[in-house]
Amino acid sequence: MGLKKIPRSLKICGIATIILIVILIAVILILFFTILKPKQPKITTQQVTFEGFRLFLNPFHLEFTLGLVVTVNNPNYGSFKYDNTTAYITYRGTPATEAPIEKDTIPARGKHDISTEVVVDVDNLVSNPYYAADYATGCLNFTSLTTFHGKAKVLRFLKLKATIHSACDISVYVQYQNSSAVCKSKVKY
Incomplete structure (x- = not known):
């Protein structure tokens, strides 16, 4: 009654998803602090x-x-x-x-x-x-x-x-x- 091993393709998909989310968050932060940063009128x-x-x-x-x-x-x-x-x-x-x-x-x-x-x-x-x-x-x-x-x-x-x-x-x-x-x-x- 042990846990089944997670298939290798599912591990790769999970890691790729995490990397994609981190890159997306980094891009949003860069955009916010450069282009969308409030400027003085x-x-x-x-x-x-x-x-x-x-x-x-x-x-x-x-x-x-x-x-x-x-x-x-x-x-x-x-x-x-x-x-x-x-x-x-x-x-x-x-x-x-x-x-x-x-x-x-x-x-x-x-x-x-x-x-x-x-x-x-x-x-x-x-x-x-x-x-x-x-x-x-x-x-x-x-x-x-x-x-x-x-x-x-x-x-x-x-x-x-x-x-x-x-x-x-x-x-x-x-x-x-x-x-x-x-x-x-x-x-x-």
């Missing part, structure tokens, strides 16, 4: 336009509206769907305004434009000690901080929670009514 401010000024007499104050268009370049193989969020804009540390950003999806390996308008109350800027000197030079320096919460979809079936933190230094040239910006972003999974 590149965020650039395409334009900041002056939409208009509003003067209020009672009480006296001035505000202006800026139109912002920001392009997000997603180098990843997965799309990113984010929720409604807000960009907080400061002028040399003084809160200047908030910009609402509606939920949307940034496609995999694609570019996506995000547009919004912000209303800046000049009273907040004038109270800043740097305002007079900056206005005299014609350049107002703002900082925008935004956090996008959402889900990254990789290979159409794997969904990961992700957060993108974005910080932009925006220089608005008052005389020429244009701007330039430098943005940095970081993705956390």
